[in-house]
Amino acid sequence: MTHPAHTPASLPATRSKITLPAAGTAGRSRRARIEPMAVRPLRDGRYAVETEGGTYVVALDANTCTCPDHQLRHARCKHLRRVALEVTARLVPPPGQRTAVCAVCGGRTFVPTRVSGPALCDRHALRPGDVVADRETGDRLLVVAATGERADHVETDEGRVVADYPSNADYGGHEPVFRAVYVDSLRRDGEVRPYAFPASRLRRFRDVTAADDADVGPSPTGIGAPPTTA
Incomplete structure (x- = not known):
């Protein structure tokens, strides 16, 4: 059943800068994990990556970033790597999706950007044939x-x-x-x-x-x- 309050929880609009486990990594891969960053999805499918040194915009599908490391050296910078890590870990939605709240449990889930109406997480979603x-x-x-x-x-x-x-x-x-x-x-x-x-x-x-x-x-x-x- 939908539980006590029958009202979906709200999601925070912003995230604090966090770090990720870095064991076994080096170079840009390590910096992508150990440096505090906050990844925020943008409405156009890109991501704003806030760091201690500034805020950069990553387009994961295009494999681009506005930081000097990528723009000048054409490197797969720490910001691109960090966004990919957080998408894989389901900390942020992948390109083309947005964060939503499950209408049953209030948990976080991801849905296609253009989809409107109530959302369900994987645990509570049903499909024809179930x-x-x-x-x-x-x-x-x-x-x-x-x-x-x-x-x-x-x-x-x-x-x-x-x-x-x-x-x-x-x-x-x-x-x-x-x-x-x-x-x-x-x-x-x-x-x-x-x-x-x-x-x-x-x-x-x-x-x-x-x-x-x-x-x-x-x-x-x-x-x-x-x-x-x-």
Whole structure:
């Protein structure tokens, strides 16, 4: 479930200068780690690198930096190396992505720059084909679509938003909505109807595929009465 405060945490706008472990390195690689630097992503996909000696701009994709070492010597300077290190360590987002807050746990994640709407971290993200359980009923479902929209924005066929259903009261209205079908309905002839759920209402079954699940017997509660329709 989305937990107590149902409100995403905020992220700091700036970072303090930090150092990185430097064992086994030398030269520019070592300086990239031991010198205090603060790497800050810019909106155009580049990075500002603040050091004790000044602030420089790194374009990681183009392998360029505005510092004298790169401009005059064409070296892969300590600033370029530092940005690459922090991207690899997931301290800053890679080019083309931005930092976001997971709508379920409030943890930090990265999403494509142009993507809007609520975000989810890897732990809570769901994808079409994932087999999940409804936390309210225990029923198994198959995820068929991610709407990318908030539970307090998505309307059902009944003209109500997903977040307004009493069975969704314990889940955040800011969470993204997923559409899923009950696995039991896939075993029967007739219409397979998708339903809409806030993200944290669906618990993913680890290491279980849709094909595996097709061989599992009916769930204890059956189809039940899902709270919302797609």
